[in-house]
Structure formats: structure tokens, C-alpha cells
Amino acid sequence: MTDMKNASDAPRKRISLTETDAHTRKRNASEARFKAYGLGAILIGLFFLVVLATSIIRSGVPAFTRTVLEVEFTLTQEQFDAAEKQLFKTKAYQAVFIDAMTQKLTEDGVTASFDNAAIERLLGKIGNDLRGHYTANTGDLGKSVNFILPASSRVDGYFNGRVTRDTLVDSRFLQLSDLDLVDALHDAGLLKQGFNWTFITGADSGVDNPGGAGIGASVVGSFFMMLVVLVLSLPIGVAASIYLEEFAPQNRWTDLIEVNISNLAAVPSIVFGILGLAVFIQFMHLPQSAPLVGGLVLTLMTLPTIIISTRASLKSVPPSIRDAALGVGASKMQAVFHHVLPLAMPGILTGTIIGLAQALGETAPLLLIGMVGFVARGYPDGFMDGFVEPNSAMPAQIYTWAARADVSFYDKAWGGIIILLMFLLTMNIIAIILRRRFERRW
Amino acid sequence: MYDVLHTERNVTQNDVKINAQGVQVYYGDTHAIKDVSVEIEDKTVTAFIGPSGCGKSTFLRCLNRMNDTIDICRVTGDIRIDGEDIYDKRVDPVQLRAKVGMVFQKPNPFPKSIYDNIAYGPRIHGMASSKAELDEIVERSLRRGAIWDEVKDRLQAPGTGLSGGQQQRLCIARAIATEPEVLLMDEPCSALDPIATAQVEELIDELRSNYSVVIVTHSMQQAARVSQKTAFFHLGNLVEYGDTGKIFTNPEDSRTESYITGRIG
Ligand SMILES: Nc1ncnc2c1ncn2[C@@H]1O[C@H](COP(=O)(O)OP(=O)(O)OP(=O)(O)O)[C@@H](O)[C@H]1O
Ligand SMILES: [Mg+2]
Numbered sequence: 237m238t239d240m241k242n243a244s245d246a247p248r249k250r251i252s253l254t255e256t257d258a259h260t261r262k263r264n265a266s267e268a269r270f271k272a273y274g275l276g277a278i279l280i281g282l283f284f285l286v287v288l289a290t291s292i293i294r295s296g297v298p299a300f301t302r303t304v305l306e307v308e309f310t311l312t313q314e315q316f317d318a319a320e321k322q323l324f325k326t327k328a329y330q331a332v333f334i335d336a337m338t339q340k341l342t343e344d345g346v347t348a349s350f351d352n353a354a355i356e357r358l359l360g361k362i363g364n365d366l367r368g369h370y371t372a373n374t375g376d377l378g379k380s381v382n383f384i385l386p387a388s389s390r391v392d393g394y395f396n397g398r399v400t401r402d403t404l405v406d407s408r409f410l411q412l413s414d415l416d417l418v419d420a421l422h423d424a425g426l427l428k429q430g431f432n433w434t435f436i437t438g439a440d441s442g443v444d445n446p447g448g449a450g451i452g453a454s455v456v457g458s459f460f461m462m463l464v465v466l467v468l469s470l471p472i473g474v475a476a477s478i479y480l481e482e483f484a485p486q487n488r489w490t491d492l493i494e495v496n497i498s499n500l501a502a503v504p505s506i507v508f509g510i511l512g513l514a515v516f517i518q519f520m521h522l523p524q525s526a527p528l529v530g531g532l533v534l535t536l537m538t539l540p541t542i543i544i545s546t547r548a549s550l551k552s553v554p555p556s557i558r559d560a561a562l563g564v565g566a567s568k569m570q571a572v573f574h575h576v577l578p579l580a581m582p583g584i585l586t587g588t589i590i591g592l593a594q595a596l597g598e599t600a601p602l603l604l605i606g607m608v609g610f611v612a613r614g615y616p617d618g619f620m621d622g623f624v625e626p627n628s629a630m631p632a633q634i635y636t637w638a639a640r641a642d643v644s645f646y647d648k649a650w651g652g653i654i655i656l657l658m659f660l661l662t663m664n665i666i667a668i669i670l671r672r673r674f675e676r677r678w
Numbered sequence: 679m680y681d682v683l684h685t686e687r688n689v690t691q692n693d694v695k696i697n698a699q700g701v702q703v704y705y706g707d708t709h710a711i712k713d714v715s716v717e718i719e720d721k722t723v724t725a726f727i728g729p730s731g732c733g734k735s736t737f738l739r740c741l742n743r744m745n746d747t748i749d750i751c752r753v754t755g756d757i758r759i760d761g762e763d764i765y766d767k768r769v770d771p772v773q774l775r776a777k778v779g780m781v782f783q784k785p786n787p788f789p790k791s792i793y794d795n796i797a798y799g800p801r802i803h804g805m806a807s808s809k810a811e812l813d814e815i816v817e818r819s820l821r822r823g824a825i826w827d828e829v830k831d832r833l834q835a836p837g838t839g840l841s842g843g844q845q846q847r848l849c850i851a852r853a854i855a856t857e858p859e860v861l862l863m864d865e866p867c868s869a870l871d872p873i874a875t876a877q878v879e880e881l882i883d884e885l886r887s888n889y890s891v892v893i894v895t896h897s898m899q900q901a902a903r904v905s906q907k908t909a910f911f912h913l914g915n916l917v918e919y920g921d922t923g924k925i926f927t928n929p930e931d932s933r934t935e936s937y938i939t940g941r942i943g
Contacts, residue, residue: 486749556786560849562747564799564856565776574798575788 292653298396299651302432302447303387305359305421309336310380311370319367326363330356333366346420354414359385360445386434387427389446389644391418395429398643435651440610440633446644449637451652453612457527457627458596458659460616464531464623465538465595470588472535473542480543481550482572501540508537509601517605525606525626533605534595541594545587549580582671589667593660599631609636630656692719695860695890696741701755703736703745710736713755714916716909718860723882723891725901725922728911729937734894735783737911738862741892742778743771759860776803779858783865783894785845787837787852792829795837795848796820799856815855822884823851824877842869850878854885861885863893867900879904898938902926910934 251257256264311332319328334355355362362385370377390410393399404412421427438450484490512533516522522529553576561571577584602608609628616622628636630652638649696718703711711733718724726734736745743764745751757764764774776799787795796816799805806812816833820826825847829840837848846869853861863882867875882904885891895901901908902922909919910931918925918934929935 554786556782556784557788558747559744559780559782560786560788560852561798562744562775563742563780563782564802564852565772565779566798566802567772570802574802579789 292650292657295647296650296654298392298398298647299435299654300432301392301396301429302434303391303395303427303429305383305385305387305427307337307340307383307385307426308380309333309366309383311366311377313377316370316374316377326361326367328363329366329370330361330363333362341420341424344424346424354411354417357408357410357414358387358391358418360388360447386447387418389642389647391427392447392647393644394418396647398647435648436655439612439614440628440636442610443640443642446642446648449645449648451630451633451648451655453615454609454628454630454633454652455655455659456615456622457530457607457612458629460527460622460627461531461534461629462592462596464528465534465592466588468531468535469538469542469591473539473588473591474546474584476539477543477546477550478572478577481547482568482576497540497543501544504600505537505598506600506604508533509604511536512601513604523624523626525608525611525628526624527607527627527629528623529605530602530607530629531623533601534598537598537601538591538595541591542584542588545590546580546584549583549587550576552583553579578674582674585670585674586667589663589670593663596659596663597631597656599635602629602632603635607632609633630659692721694718695720695722695759696892697756697758697761698737698740699756701737701740701753701757703733703740703754704752705736705748706750710914711740712914714911714914716916716919718890718892719907720890721886721888722907723886723893723905724907724909725905726892726894726909726911727896727898727901727937728917730896732911733914734911735864738780738864738892738894741860741862742775742780744775744780746771776856777858778860778862779853779856781846781850781853781861781863781866783868785842785849785869787840787845787848789836789838791834792820792837792840792848793833795852796855799852803856805856819851819855820848822854822881823847824874824881825851843871843874846870847874847878850881858889860890860892863891865894865896868896875900898926910937912937 311329315332319325319332322328330352334352337355365385366383369381369383388409390399394410394415399410401412401415404410404415406412418427434448434450436450437452438448439453440450441448480490480493512529516529516532517524522532557575557579558571561575562568566574606626607628609632612625612627616625616627634649634652634656637645637652694717696716698717699715701711701714702709714737726738728734739745740753740757741759741764745753753765759774759778763769788798790798793816796819797806797812800812800815806815817826817830820829825844828844829835829848837845840848846866850863850866867878870878879900882891882893886906893901893904905922907920908922908925910917910925910929910933912933918929918931920930925934926938929938
């Protein structure tokens with residue numbers, strides 16, 4: 237008997253643990269391969285991120301700098317009176333200014349040709365600025381006033397390297413001879429580069445004045461829109477999710493609603509735009525181009541995102557917590573609000589902020605309801621006006637700039653993108669912080 | 679003859695607290711409880727025993743309507759507590775659950791402090807009018823849950839940070855903090871060591887003076903130790919129900935005998 241048993245049981249080979257057998261080697265190799273793929277994928281991702289970030293920063297930074305001419309200038313009462321009698325008043329101011337400049341530059345020993353047209357090309361129609369200043373501050377007449385006059389965007393381009401002597405084609409905007417003047421003014425310390433506050437605080441300018449374009453007004457527009465989105469979509473989205481997840485019976489209707497919510501999340505944003513145009517503006521007669529309408533449209537878009545993420549985080553709360561609460565005699569609502577919701581909070585907040593971030597970057601629906609750039613020439617007059625006064629939003633403003641013929645606006649578009657990304661980054665950081673804070677409760 | 683007398687004597691000794699007649703439970707198409715009728719007495723510990731999946735937890739959950747939370751679950755039949763039909767339309771399950779406390783199979787403390795775990799029930803039922811009163815309820819409940827000594831120095835620490843056995847005793851303390859009249863316990867000791875088990879059993883015995891306790895257990899010894907009445911479930915049927923002593927020494931049904939001697943289950 238014992239012999240037979242030994243025969244059927246082939247003698248087991250002893251395998252040393254210190255030497256890996258072929259099977260283990262193969263398994264280890266495939267694991268190492270997988271790790272390499274993963275690492276490779278991450279490196280590729282990082283590479284593109286770095287390329288993206290550097291190109292954004294390189295192209296965007298010029299938007300934040302501007303070239304200004306800083307000069308002392310005195311206008312006497314007589315000159316003022318004389319200019320005001322002229323038919324073309326701003327031209328007259330301009331002439332006085334250019335005379336003064338010519339004199340000053342000759343004194344400084346600057347040798348370059350500057351005629352009326354050249355100054356106009358470099359500084360734009362400054363007569364307007366000057367007249368505006370003196371008519372508003374008549375007390376400054378006869379005194380020396382320090383003027384900071386923004387140079388044209390071509391001059392900016394020259395300093396940023398976008399415009400070079402080799403590539404410059406003489407035009408009514410800039411001529412090769414003007415660059416000599418620019419260099420001379422720069423050497424004399426009159427032409428300086430500085431931070432372009434106008435870009436941060438200003439509103440969109442006309443198509444012929446890229447230097448005066450700013451993103452500030454559209455930041456305000458975005459802010460009011462986000463306010464509408466937050467105030468509407470967070471409570472509606474969370475309430476809907478709580479109802480669907482915790483209270484609604486599981487039947488064909490709720491299944492249908494569920495499927496439709498998932499589908500809504502995938503609807504292209506431009507569809508929401510045309511819906512907003514038809515419903516909010518044409519049917520309900522809400523004001524065109526108003527952040528209120530933009531906010532309503534974006535709310536429709538954000539709701540599915542918030543509902544889906546809220547439901548997911550409600551689902552992830554273990555059912556035993558609900559049982560525990562119900563078991564001590566809490567009502568369903570108490571169980572949800574005292575126990576389930578606090579635990580789901582980090583997920584809800586993250587979902588909401590991601591939804592808001594998506595909405596903040598959304599462009600297409602805004603174009604359809606008229607929230608394009610240039611509709612706002614300044615800030616809203618009051619808080620309530622912020623919702624209804626025509627305004628743009630950051631991405632729509634960027635789109636408007638990028639679509640303009642003048643290449644100087646191209647810088648502005650990149651600069652706008654930097655601002656937009658900064659807002660998005662801030663929102664994501666807030667999401668992370670909130671997440672951390674609420675998660676500690678576990 | 680003797681058996682009948684024996685049972686009758688018991689019934690006259692203690693009032694019937696829960697009277698279930700012809701209870702059927704379905705999970706969708708699954709028939710989980712098949713026509714179960716049982717009378718659970720006041721001031722008595724009743725043990726539910728039976729093989730896994732036979733419906734002990736299901737039946738237990740019918741007694742405080744926890745099954746309401748499961749969409750596909752359907753309960754028919756008549757369950758009365760103190761003569762009142764708990765499945766009556768006018769009965770608010772929340773009120774019922776305050777009266778019929780429950781300890782679950784898996785410890786499920788709230789992810790809050792130990793103090794808040796206990797204080798939650800009394801708070802929502804408005805049982806304490808002051809902080810001092812609430813503190814007192816918390817301490818008393820934790821003492822009765824045989825966990826006071828272990829947690830008295832860290833009442834503000836999270837309840838989820840306790841060991842499994844401590845968590846379960848915390849849950850027991852939480853269940854009795856609301857002063858229920860009936861306490862349902864679903865395998866309360868499955869995560870406990872023998873010492874903690876002994877403490878919980880002692881607690882159960884103590885609770886008997888005021889409450890009606892129903893305990894589901896897989897331990898025959900435990901059922902024999904703590905309960906006065908035992909119900910044996912098998913495949914959704916209540917096979918046998920009677921005095922614990924009799925079930926364990928002289929069962930009527932052959933299935934009961936096989937189960938308690940370890941041949942089925
Ligand atoms: N939520 C549910 N949905 C569907 N079927 C269920 C559900 N809960 C329990 N069942 C079924 O009902 C029957 C009884 O389950 P129950 O949990 O009551 O068993 P048990 O006796 O408590 O078992 P154990 O001792 O393992 O806890 C089982 O067949 C189970 O599959
Ligand atoms: Mg069970």
C-alpha cells in the first residue's frame with residue numbers, strides 16, 4: 237500500500253526560495269513592464285503640461301506689461317483758451333504737446349525726426365487725453381503736470397519682440413523711422429515699460445485700441461454669473477440628489493429621471509446656449525447679454541454635474557450609518573441631514589466646485605445669449621445692476637479678443653487665459669482645502 | 679401534556695410584549711419568512727437561533743420596521759407590540775424605533791465622538807433638558823454598555839477609532855441610551871472577545887428586569903446562557919419556539935435537534 241502511494245505521488249522537487257523560477261520571473265517582468273508604461277504615461281502628461289504652461293506664460297506675459305511715455309508738460313491758460321477756440325480742439329492740444337516735446341527732446345539732445353503723424357502713431361490720439369485732463373482740472377493750467385501716456389500696442393510689440401525692424405512693414409500704424417524715435421525716447425528715459433494695470437482693471441476697448449483693453453469688467457461679469465450658478469445649482473442640485481438617492485422609490489419613473497440626468501451631462505453646451513436664448517430671452521424677455529441669463533444657462537449645464545457627483549458621494553456613505561441613525565429613532569430626514577450629508581460633504585463640495593469651474597470656462601452658450609466682449613464699456617453701477625447690465629465673461633472676452641484682426645489683441649487673449657487659469661486654480665485649491673477640512677471628521 | 683402546562687405557566691408569568699401572527703416577508707420574489715407566528719414576552723430574553731440565511735435578521739428587522747428601508751422588501755401579517763399593530767398606517771416608524779431599539783450585526787458607530795454617539799438619540803428625542811443631564815445619560819449608558827472604564831478619558835475621541843469589540847459595546851450603549859422598551863440585538867457578540875462577551879451577556883441579563891430583549895445568536899452556549907425563550911428558524915420557517923431549557927434538552931422537532939447538536943447549519 238505504501239509503495240503504491242509513493243508511486244502515484246511523484247516525488248516533490250524541493251524548490252529553493254532564493255532562486256526565482258521561470259513563472260515568477262515572467263510575472264515580475266510583466267509587472268515591471270506595466271510600471272514602466274505607467275511612468276511613461278505620466279511623463280508624457282507632464283511634458284505636455286510643461287509645454288502648455290510655458291507657452292501660455294510666454295505668450296500671455298506681454299499683456300501684463302505696457303509701454304508708457306512719462307513726460308512733464310505745462311499748458312498755460314493762454315494756450316488752453318486758444319485751443320478751445322479751434323474747430324478741431326484735440327488737434328490743437330496735440331500740436332501744443334508736440335511742440336513742447338520737440339523742444340524738450342532737442343534740449344535733451346535727442347536727434348530723431350518727429351512730426352505730428354509720428355507722435356500720433358506712437359501715442360495714439362493723445363489730444364483727447366490732454367483736453368480731458370485740463371477741462372476737468374482747470375487748476376492744473378500753468379503748472380507742470382506729470383503725464384503718463386500709454387504708447388501704442390505696436391510699440392509694446394517692439395519691446396516684446398513681436399515687432400522687429402526686419403519684419404516691420406511701413407503702415408499707418410508704425411513706420412521704420414518711428415522705431416528710431418522709440419529708441420531715442422527709450423534712451424532718454426521717457427519711454428518706460430511698466431505693469432499694465434489697465435489690463436487687470438479695465439473693460440474691453442474698441443477694435444483700434446488694444447492698449448486700453450482690460451479683462452476687469454468681464455471678471456466682474458463672470459463673478460455675477462458664478463453667483464447665480466452657485467446660488468441656484470447648489471441647493472437645487474443637492475436637494476434633487478438627496479431626494480433621488482434617499483427618498484424616491486426605485487421605480488420606472490426614477491430610472492427615467494436618472495437616465496435623463498446622465499444624458500443632460502453629455503449635452504453639448506451650445507445646445508444649452510440656444511435653449512437659453514429661446515427660453516430666457518425670447519420667451520421670458522430677460523435682458524440680453526445679462527450675467528443673470530448667462531448664470532441661468534450655466535446653471536442648467538452645471539446641475540447634472542452637481543447631481544451626479546452628489547449622488548455618488550451620498551451612495552458612498554455606508555448604509556450601516558443610515559441604519560444606525562434610524563435604529564436610535566431618527567427620522568429619515570434626520571438620518572440624512574445629521575449623518576449622511578456631513579459624510580458626503582467633501583464629495584459634494586468637490587463636485588460643485590468642479591461644476592463651477594466648468595461653468596466658468598464655458599464660452600459657447602454665452603456667445604449665443606450675447607455675452608460677447610465689448611458689450612460692457614465699464615463696471616456695473618451697483619450690485620443689483622451687476623446681474624442685469626450687459627456684460628461679458630472671461631472666456632467670451634478671450635474669444636472676442638482672439639477673433640480680432642489686430643494681432644495686439646492676441647497678447648490680450650493669452651493674458652486673459654492666464655487670469656482665467658488663475659481663477660480656476662484658486663477654485664481647485666479651495667476644493668482641496670474644503671475636502672481636507674471636512675474629511676478630518678471621519 | 680406537561681409541555682403545554684409549562685408553556686402556559688410562562689405566558690401567565692410574563693405579559694406578551696410582541697405578538698406576531700402569520701408574518702410573511704418577501705424580498706422581491708424571495709420568500710424569506712414563511713408564516714411565522716410567535717409571542718415574545720416582556721421582561722424576558724428571547725433567542726433566535728438557526729442556520730445562516732434562515733431569516734433571523736429579517737424577522738428581527740420586522741419588529742422595528744427596519745425593513746421599510748429596503749425597497750424590495752414586503753411584509754404581510756400582523757405584528758403587535760402591547761396590542762398595537764405596528765404596521766398600522768397611523769404608526770410612525772420613527773416613534774416605533776424609539777420604543778424598539780436595535781443593535782446591528784456589524785458595529786456601526788457614527789463617525790463622531792464617543793460622547794456624541796451616545797448623546798445623539800437622547801438629543802433628538804429631547805430626553806435631556808440640560809448638559810448635565812445629558813452627561814449623566816451618557817455616563818450611565820456607557821457604564822451599562824460595559825465600556826465606561828475604557829472610554830471615560832476620551833469621550834471626545836471618534837467612536838470609529840475604537841476596536842471592533844469596543845465599537846459594538848458603544849453601539850449597545852447607544853441603543854439603551856434612549857431607554858427603549860424592547861431591545862433587538864443581531865449577533866451583538868460576534869465581534870467580541872470572551873471577556874467582553876461575558877460583560878454583554880451580563881448586561882443583557884440585567885436589562886431583562888426592565889426590557890424585553892430579543893437576541894440573534896450563532897452560539898448555542900450563548901443562547902442557553904442568556905435566554906429564557908428560544909426560537910429556532912430554518913429556511914424561513916419558525917420550526918420550534920419554547921423555553922430555552924426545553925429546546926436544548928428535549929426538542930420536539932428533529933431539525934432542531936440536528937441543529938443544536940451540530941448536524942445541520
Ligand atoms: N436586502 C436583501 N435583499 C434581498 N434578499 C435578502 C436581503 N436580506 C436578506 N435577504 C435574504 O433573506 C434570507 C434571510 O436573510 P437573513 O439576513 O435574515 O438571514 P440570517 O438568518 O440573519 O443569516 P445570518 O445568520 O447569516 O445573519 C436570505 O436568503 C437572504 O439572502
Ligand atoms: Mg443575520
